[in-house]
Amino acid sequence: MAAALQSPYRDVQVVYVRADRDDRALRWLEHRAREAGVSLERKEAGEIDALAEGSSHGGVVALVGDRHTVELADLLPTARPAFVVMLDGIEDPFNFGQAVRSLYAAGVDGLVLRPRNWLSAAATVARSSAGASELIPTAIVESAEAAARFFQEKGLAIACAAEEDSVPIHQADLTGSLFLLIGGEKRGITRSFLRQADLRLEIPYGRAFRQSLGVTAAAAILGYEVMRQRTGNKEVGD
Numbered sequence: 001m002a003a004a005l006q007s008p009y010r011d012v013q014v015v016y017v018r019a020d021r022d023d024r025a026l027r028w029l030e031h032r033a034r035e036a037g038v039s040l041e042r043k044e045a046g047e048i049d050a051l052a053e054g055s056s057h058g059g060v061v062a063l064v065g066d067r068h069t070v071e072l073a074d075l076l077p078t079a080r081p082a083f084v085v086m087l088d089g090i091e092d093p094f095n096f097g098q099a100v101r102s103l104y105a106a107g108v109d110g111l112v113l114r115p116r117n118w119l120s121a122a123a124t125v126a127r128s129s130a131g132a133s134e135l136i137p138t139a140i141v142e143s144a145e146a147a148a149r150f151f152q153e154k155g156l157a158i159a160c161a162a163e164e165d166s167v168p169i170h171q172a173d174l175t176g177s178l179f180l181l182i183g184g185e186k187r188g189i190t191r192s193f194l195r196q197a198d199l200r201l202e203i204p205y206g207r208a209f210r211q212s213l214g215v216t217a218a219a220a221i222l223g224y225e226v227m228r229q230r231t232g233n234k235e236v237g238d
Contacts, residue, residue: 003131004064005032010134011065015040018048018059029060038062067122072139072150075110082156082177083226086112088144089184090215093121097128099182099219104132106223107230111138112147112179144181144189148196151179159199160189161218166202169225178226182219 004012015033017026019042033040043051045059052061076082085108090096100111125133141147148158159174160181181197183189194200203213203221213221 002029002032003126003134004062005029005036005038007134009068009070009138012036012038013063013065014038015060015062016043016048016051017041018045019043020045021059026060067134067138069138069140070110072112072141072147073154075112075137075139076154076177077109081175081230082151082154082179083108083230084110084112084151084156084179085219085223086141086144086147086179086181087184087215087219088114088181089188091184093124094128095214095216096121097125097133098216100125100136101129101132102216102220103223104129104136106220106227108136108223111136113138113140114143115140144193145196148179148181148193152196152198157198158196159201160193160197161203161222162189162194162197162200163202164200166200168202168204169222170204172199172201174226174229180222180226182215182222184215 004010005015012033015029015038017029017040030040048059048061075084085103087096087099090099103111122133141150152158154177156177156179158179158181159172160183181189181193201222203218212218
């Protein structure tokens with residue numbers, strides 16, 4: 001809820017709070033609502049339950065508008081190398097939200113998605129992302145290949161995780177402008193995208209293990225390796 005109130009990408013119309021709730025977190029939320037010019041109304045517990053999705057609402061729900069998206073060009077910063085990520089083929093909204101959470105914390109400039117009904121699970125995604133899904137700039141594109149063409153024309157290197165002809169992430173130079181595709185567990189990365197990629201990345205393992213990592217772990221590792229290299233903690237290849 002707090003993230004939605006802070007976000008420029010969603011209109012919050014009214015916040016409903018359980019009538020008997022009174023705590024520090026709620027007082028902070030009331031302050032945020034006033035700052036955002038959003039009215040806050042008290043309702044009985046049964047009314048809150050009827051309005052809410054699921055049972056983990058904590059006595060607070062809101063009426064909100066659709067999530068606003070931006071254009072691909074709006075994801076590119078002007079004063080530093082870009083880091084844009086596309087999540088494609090992730091079916092589970094919890095996995096999707098947790099991947100967004102890690103990427104947002106790692107400093108990703110923007111998120112790219114294909115058009116699909118992921119917005120129907122917005123409440124689940126918002127909770128599992130700890131609000132990051134409401135805050136990260138997001139653009140919609142028809143396909144990963146179309147996104148790659150756009151960002152390649154803008155000078156970004158196109159990257160993805162792959163098993164064949166790949167470079168371990170700590171040996172790759174990820175400090176330049178980068179568009180990274182992270183695929184879901186079922187579909188993975190298409191061959192057509194692999195042909196477009198400038199850089200195929202490998203997440204090294206500490207032992208022999210033939211299975212791929214889940215998308216949430218992969219997103220966190222890839223996002224933080226980019227952040228590590230760009231903040232200069234170690235030289236590439238160390």
